[in-house]
Amino acid sequence: MPVTLFPHGIAHYALGGTLMGLGVALLYVTTGRPGGVSTFFSSSWSWLLRGPFFRQGAFLESRHWRLVYALGLVLGGGLFLLAGQTVEASHIPAWKLALGGVLIGFGARLGGGCTSGHGICGMASLSAASFIMVITFLGTGIVTASLLKWLGV
């Protein structure tokens, strides 16, 4: 019953995904950088902290462009509003955002990437390891979201 699986159609999903893909592809084709987002949240700590983990070469070399890239993402969301588009209000409780955020930050860094790093760049690189990571977080994501919905939390 495809009608019930796609209650909002597919057009804006396909177009949005295409624009996202073009953004990530533009970064790769112009600079050679895989456009995963989550490393930004580690490399940015190197501006503030002196601990050896945060001062590792991979962070010091990439922290500048990752900051620019993150700024671009924020501005991209702003541009969507400037283009006259609206976003439906969101009502996720603060505790879910806070606890979820910590798990996402810790998990993405321990797991070497997130939905953009493994999900887009890793899969586009035909990396079997990234594919396994995507299946893993998609799996626990589905279980968690479904369980909470069933419990009514």
Add this chain to the structure above:
Amino acid sequence: MSMAQTESPLGTVATLASGLLFGFGLAWSTMIRPESVLDFLTFDDLGLLFVLGSAVGINLLAYQLVPRLFGRTLLGTAFQERPFELDRQALLGGVLFGVGWGLCGVCPGPALAGLGAGNADLLIALAGIFAGALLHGLWAGRQAPVTA
């Protein structure tokens, strides 16, 4: 190894433009709205399959064809590999990431783009992500001191 330190102005512009396009696309696809992601994870709306499919499809072409055809990037730099090794810790990271994703419907890119689109609640999620990355760094630094 220090190519990123001598970033050309064009490289910065391209990076900013890439983020902008990515963020705009995230907004267009409704992925910046956590409820959209949660609807996907509970099978109420599978539209995000088309988001993932389009984004991966385009990058499959970019990642597989462009290096083979041109050898170097348009700005003359080298194509970088994603450093990643799959082990038990990484899998645990994937498990935790998924639990957080399923709990609040947020992931790093949409958190940034959604903030730009006016959802100030996402500041809480972003603070959480920064805190999680900090905890990971403190923990990882203690486990295996980095020598670089």
